Amino acid sequence: MEREEDDRQSHRGINGGSNKKMVIVFTGAAALLAVALNFAFNAFKSFKHRRETKDLAGSIVRVNLSGNEIRKLADRIIEESKAVHDAVASVHVDKVKYQDIMMLAELEARQFPLVQSCVFPRLVSTSEDVRQASAEAEQKINLYIGSCRKREDVYRVVKAFAAREEWINADTKSYVQSLVRDFEQNGLNLTSTKKEEVQRLLAQIDELSMQYVQNINNDCTFLLFTESELEGLPSELIQVFDRDNDEKIKVTLKSNHVLPILELCKVGATRRRIAVGYGQRCKEVNVPVLETLVQLRHKFARLLGYDNYAEFAVGSRMAKTSAKVFEFLEDLSTSLTDLAAKELAGLKELKLKEEGSNLFGIEDLLYYVKKFEEDRFHLDFRALKDYFPLSLVLQGIFKILQDLFGLKFEEIVSAEVWHEDVRVFSVFDLGTSYLMGYAYLDLFFRDGKYGQTCVLPLQNGSLSTNADRQVPVVLLMCEFLIEDGNTPALLRFSEVVSLFHEFGHVVHALCNRASLARFSGLRVDHDFVEIPGHVFENWCFESSILKLISGYYQDVTRPIKDDVCNSLRKWRYSFSALKLRQEILYCLFDQIIHSTDNVDFLELFKFLHPKVMLGLPILEGTNPASCFPHSAIGYEASCYSRIWSKVFAADIFASKFHDGGLNHHIGMQFRNKVLAPGGAKDPLECLLDFIGREPSIQAYIDSLAYSSV
Incomplete structure (x- = not known):
């Protein structure tokens, strides 16, 4: 059985392999089911509304730069920036x-697309030389x-201008304050010693x-098992593993x-052994590295005037204070207690039936959740895949974006791209x-x-000083498998x-109308940036939308059937209370160690x-604590943010888009x-x-x- 991703709301996303390139130009907010059949018949046809051009008017992004061109452009970027900063x-x-x-704001707006022109080839180029030059330029x-x-x-x-508080408008105030914050987070307001x-x-x-x-990436530890100890794993997965000289599986x-293994293996002892080894x-x-890291972060935050590192990390986010984060996590955890207890009782009952024991451990969670879902929802995700051709799903998304947000996507068939699979769209109001x-x-x-x-x-x-608007340009990357000759x-x-x-992020970047580049695109509060994506996910669990995007x-x-739509909606949140409490556990650990001194990590866990x-x-x-990378780099004291955005996105959808339809006015x-x-x-x-109230x-x-189970 194909293993469906455990994270029901992960980020992904279009058919660039076909020579038939498509654009959707439906108008109005007609009832979805009324147009679904006609819409599906046109799923694999070309569309009339295309723009043929090599250049994108208003875009200064450069694609297909050679390695040498990237190196030269990086040097020019630095040279121009230095001249402006010197001025x-x-x-x-x-x-x-x-x-x-x-002058600094104009520099950011002008240089950001040039910087990205140097940097993004590292992610997409087929040339090793170009990727290397891009990585060097980025560094x-x-x-x-x-x-x-x-x-x-x-x-x-900058500080002298900020002190006079002669703001032209609110955006200018925010911009100058953000500049000051950047400098002062490097200690420029402190004595030379500090x-x-x-x-x-x-x-x-x-x-x-x-x-x-x-250390985590370089860890090469392995465990040895017999095939019988891995009972439940499909043969194709068993074949992926290496073997030792005794033919044991590594x-x-x-x-x-x-x-x-945690999700599919029937042998409880194997699941436990794997889970212990993983932990x-x-x-x-x-552990000593993380202990030192936390101490250094506290020292750094206190030099900048904060009580602890958590206050520093959270202070510029929606949550504002560490106390607010604790309140949010604890309220959510408490509200989930009864439902999580009911879920756990159901899993223990399953284990008792299968293994004759209700001594349920954390290592059993994924296995029995999957077993329960298979028994209850009867969802065959391998078969379901046949109902979601990429081109059809993409067309459905274009229609939804048009009906909800008034956005029309038109393909540019002759735009310069870095690979033949890449497609480019103009987006119009x-x-x-x-x-x-x-x-x-x-x-x-x-x-x-x-x-x-x-x-x-x-x-x-962004908006220049002479009121000309620079349009946003955004790239969506995924790793879908290309079609073969007939499928x-x-x-x-x-x-x-x-x-x-x-596509929630794409729409956010395109609809952001901030006047300054620093606040445009996806340059928004870190607690907020995932909310539009989580809001937009909700539509692909609505029956009318599922029928629109499937065939x-x-x-x-032939779209998917009503009972499948129903099962998908219920499957979405099955056992989510128990899983979310596990996520809250790690968020609490992260917040506690970054708001308190001298914490014994093991005793805390x-x-x-x-x-x-x-x-x-x-x-x-x-x-x-030994393998908790989010507390080590990138998400320290802010692990809560993922839950925060999911929870508030649910409130937005339920309060304003509660019927699941495509209400253009609300959109x-x-x-x-x-x-x-x-x-x-x-x-x-x-x-x-x-919303009209706090989320x-x-x-x-x-x-x-x-x-609920």
């Missing part, structure tokens, strides 16, 4: 004007940008963070080996024909391409959900685990009130304006209860 630094602090500071530019944020001469000028200490701490933190992650402690990775080396921006779609697997699904802004929208590219359902999520690949007039996981103890001999309100303001406006104010956790709790 700002030369202004006397008593004479600094708005126009002087705006060189990043080092230079870091040095700019340490320039005391520029800081003095500033040097900040720089030393930042260097140590970077080094140790990379060491922690590298299972590494990498997630791509561990997770299938013991790098225990001897990484349906009502005014105003050009909103451009979207590149590079969605098929190929050697050398970045192996994760993501949305990357290539050019941020179209087909999506797993998790990939359908992911494609919807990523058997040999006869696309031993206390939290049974408390949050309803009596289930931590696995003996493990210390999750345009969402576009104008939530997506358009960009990063210059407090996202909580945007949500208050749209709540209740809608998410209610959605989980819908799939």
Whole structure:
């Protein structure tokens, strides 16, 4: 049986392999079921509305640069940037004007697409030389940008302007304050001794963070099993594993080996052994590294005037304070207690029936969740894949975006691209024909391409001093398998959900109308940036939408059946209370160690685990702190953010799009009130304006209860 991704709302996402390129230009918000059949008949045809051009008007993004061109462009970027920073630094602090500071804003808007032109080839190019040049350029530019944020001469000028509070508008105020924050996070407002200490701490933190992650990546530990000990795994998976001289199966402690065993293996002792081994990775080396890292982060935060690192990390986010994060996590955990207990009781009963024991451990969670779902929902995800041809799903998304948000996608068939599979679309406002921006779609697997699904802004929208608007340009990348000669590219359902999520980011980038590039594209609050993607995911669980985007690949007039739509909706949240409490456990650990001194990591886990996981103890001999990379690099003190965005997105959908339909009026309100303001406006104010109140956790709790066991 094909293993469906455990994360029901992961990010993914289009058929670039065919020579028949398509654009959807439906109008109005007609009832979906009424148009579904006619829509499906046209699924694989070409469309009339195309624009043939090599250049994208308003875009200065450069594609297909050679390695040498990338290196030269990187040098020119740094040279121009240095000239502008020098010019700002030369202004006397008593004479600094708005126009002087705006030189930096104009520089950002002008250079961002050029920087991205240097950087994104590392992710997509088929040329090893180009990828290498792009990686070198990225490192060189990043080092230079870091040095700019340490320039005391520029800081003095910006700080002098900020002190006068002569704001032209709210965006200018936000921009100048963000500049000041960048400088002061490098210690430029401190004494020379403390500033040097900040720089030393930042260097140590970077080094140790990379060491922690590298230790995990380099771990080559494996365990040996007989075939009988791996009962339940499909033969094709067994064949993937290496063998030792005694023909025992070698299972590494990498997630791509561990997770299938935890989910599919019938032997409880094997699941436990694998889970313990997975939790013991790098225990001897990484626990002391993380302990040192946390101490250094606290020192760094206190030099900048914060009580602890959590307050520093959360202070610029929607949550604002660590106390608010704790309140959010604890309220959510408490609200889920009864449902999670009911879920756990159901799993224990299953284990008792299958293994004759109800001594349920955390290592049993994935296996019995999957078994319960198979018994209850009867969803064959391998067969379901045949109902989601990529081109049909993409057309459905275009129609939804048009009906909801008034966005019309038109393909540019002769645009310059870096690979023949890449497709480019102009995106227009349906009502005014105003050009909103451009979207590149590079969605098929190929050697050398970045192996994760993501949305990357290539050019941020902005408004110049002479009121000319620079349009946004965005790239969506996925790793779908290309079609063979006779079969179209087909999506797993998790990939359908992911494609919807990523188009939420595409729409956000295109509809962001911030006047300054720093607050445009996806440059918004980190607690807020995932919310549009999570909101948009909801539609692919609505029956009318599922019928619109599905059709058997040999006869696309046959969408999935009503009972399958029903099962998918319930499956979406099955056992989510128990899984979410497990996620909350790690978020609490992350927040506690970054808000408290001298925490014993193992003792903290031993206390939290049974408390949050309803009596289930931590696995003996493990210390999750040894292999918890989100606390080591990138997400320290902010692991909660993923849950935060999912919960508030559920509230938005339930309160405003509750019927699951494509309400154009509400969609345009969402576009104008939530997506358009960009990063210059407090996202909580945007949500208050749209919902009419502060966001709540209740809608998410209610959605989980819908799939109660």
